[in-house]
Amino acid sequence: MSASHDQHHPMTLSGELRMDTGVIINKCYQCGKCSAGCPLSSEMDYPPSLVMRMLQTDDPKNYDKLLKSMTIWLCVSCEMCLTRCPMEIDIPRLMDNLRQKSVRAKKTNPQAKKIIAFHKSFLDSINYTGRLYEMGMVVDYKMRTGAMTQDVMIAPKMFVKGKLNPIPEIIKGRKKIAEIFNRVQNNKEVKL
Numbered sequence: 547m548s549a550s551h552d553q554h555h556p557m558t559l560s561g562e563l564r565m566d567t568g569v570i571i572n573k574c575y576q577c578g579k580c581s582a583g584c585p586l587s588s589e590m591d592y593p594p595s596l597v598m599r600m601l602q603t604d605d606p607k608n609y610d611k612l613l614k615s616m617t618i619w620l621c622v623s624c625e626m627c628l629t630r631c632p633m634e635i636d637i638p639r640l641m642d643n644l645r646q647k648s649v650r651a652k653k654t655n656p657q658a659k660k661i662i663a664f665h666k667s668f669l670d671s672i673n674y675t676g677r678l679y680e681m682g683m684v685v686d687y688k689m690r691t692g693a694m695t696q697d698v699m700i701a702p703k704m705f706v707k708g709k710l711n712p713i714p715e716i717i718k719g720r721k722k723i724a725e726i727f728n729r730v731q732n733n734k735e736v737k738l
């Protein structure tokens with residue numbers, strides 16, 4: 547809650563999100579282009595346009611569902627949704643904010659543990675912005691090829707072995723990625 551907010555009216559969830567991210571939830575008119583363009587949409591419990599709809603309800607139950615969702619962890623910040631959105635709604639920014647809130651509220655989906663561990667190691671290890679897309683590709687690859695609950699470490703092994711074409715050409719830091727995954731696998735510090 548912000549002190550600047552009208553004291554007589556408790557802040558709505560969408561109001562809070564707007565304060566935190568600058569995103570105006572109600573600008574979404576449910577055209578569905580974000581979900582159609584999202585590469586992870588089919589794996590998500592709530593595709594991006596539904597996330598928007600749920601936030602528009604301002605219903606704490608829906609908000610809770612989102613904090614516990616896999617969606618927020620499957621979003622790889624590729625910005626495809628943002629590119630396609632006629633209202634230029636920054637869904638990746640919202641997702642990032644929801645991830646932070648999910649962790650803070652200790653509501654993270656148990657199935658997301660490995661992704662979260664990866665996020666953490668990734669952020670600790672290398673420059674966030676410069677390498678974010680590579681993480682996206684790893685998770686994207688994983689989501690396209692196997693069940694979430696299976697070994698999330700398969701993709702980087704394939705990176706290292708150069709079996710994942712044409713990704714090895716794109717990713718210059720394969721050795722680094724392998725190191726990160728080793729750290730994730732042996733990471734005793736990740737507690738969720």
Ligand code: SF4
Pocket residue numbers: 580583584585586587594620621622623624625626627628637638641
């Ligand atoms: S940024 Fe997230 S929600 Fe948007 S298209 Fe990419 S994966 Fe989907």
Ligand code: SF4
Pocket residue numbers: 573574575576577578579580581594595598627630631632633634635
């Ligand atoms: S593309 Fe934009 S306006 Fe359309 S549903 Fe998605 S967020 Fe809403």
